[in-house]
Amino acid sequence: MGYMKDYRGRHLDSFHPGRDANRISSYDASTLTGANGSSLVVWPDSGVSLQDLTQPTTGAQPTVTANSLNGLRTVRLGATSYMARSDFGANFENGGAGYAQPLTIAALYRVSSTGSRAANGALTGWASPASSNRPSMQVDTSGSIALFGASAGATGGKPVNDDQWHITIAQFDTGSSSFYTDGYLVAGLATQAHGTSVLRGFAIGAAVDGSAPLGVSDIAQVDVLSGRLTRVQIDNYTQYLATKWGLS
Numbered sequence: 001m002g003y004m005k006d007y008r009g010r011h012l013d014s015f016h017p018g019r020d021a022n023r024i025s026s027y028d029a030s031t032l033t034g035a036n037g038s039s040l041v042v043w044p045d046s047g048v049s050l051q052d053l054t055q056p057t058t059g060a061q062p063t064v065t066a067n068s069l070n071g072l073r074t075v076r077l078g079a080t081s082y083m084a085r086s087d088f089g090a091n092f093e094n095g096g097a098g099y100a101q102p103l104t105i106a107a108l109y110r111v112s113s114t115g116s117r118a119a120n121g122a123l124t125g126w127a128s129p130a131s132s133n134r135p136s137m138q139v140d141t142s143g144s145i146a147l148f149g150a151s152a153g154a155t156g157g158k159p160v161n162d163d164q165w166h167i168t169i170a171q172f173d174t175g176s177s178s179f180y181t182d183g184y185l186v187a188g189l190a191t192q193a194h195g196t197s198v199l200r201g202f203a204i205g206a207a208v209d210g211s212a213p214l215g216v217s218d219i220a221q222v223d224v225l226s227g228r229l230t231r232v233q234i235d236n237y238t239q240y241l242a243t244k245w246g247l248s
Contacts, residue, residue: 127201
């Protein structure tokens with residue numbers, strides 16, 4: 001008996017985030033077509049909401065790196081480059097109100113060990129001003145992952161600014177925050193210390209206005225999901241990304 005498949009021909013016994021998790025947006029560098037070293041002006045959203053990120057400012061544009069990670073393209077961020085969408089969450093699906101918590105953000109990335117960590121840098125960014133921070137995943141001054149919303153959430157663990165590829169899955173819940181890196185639970189809080197902010201405005205590599213730049217780093221994929229994943233789903237998601245990008 002052959003494998004049962006979904007309507008797109010994918011095996012039902014395999015995990016796919018577009019089918020098995022409520023993925024809103026996906027920024028997947030492997031889908032880019034730019035030449036090696038070319039500037040990235042638009043990063044298409046491969047998810048269902050079609051909320052592309054853009055960077056019209058030449059000096060702030062990241063570049064495409066061909067054959068970067070096991071033959072796939074990735075995006076190279078410079079000291080101050082980033083991609084953003086100020087009206088993320090303003091689509092017809094939710095009446096423009098933004099995406100309410102619980103929310104999950106998954107990222108496959110590599111942060112330079114020589115990049116400046118004089119201040120927190122945003123791996124995924126929020127809409128400014130600071131009084132209306134949105135859920136974001138940052139790398140703090142020690143090089144560790146830190147979750148922020150209106151205030152600080154879960155933080156800690158080993159530094160990730162070590163020139164190695166990592167997969168981090170962060171969860172912003174209505175009563176907690178937590179994140180897993182490379183399949184391991186690193187930190188969690190049983191309170192909503194990060195606040196109740198919705199996700200309204202989104203960026204990769206800085207805040208939407210360019211503040212809090214992450215610095216020199218490489219991004220393979222960033223996904224935004226509505227809802228909270230179970231531990232089994234987190235493990236499946238981590239394995240899915242690792243397999244797709246040749247890390248396992």
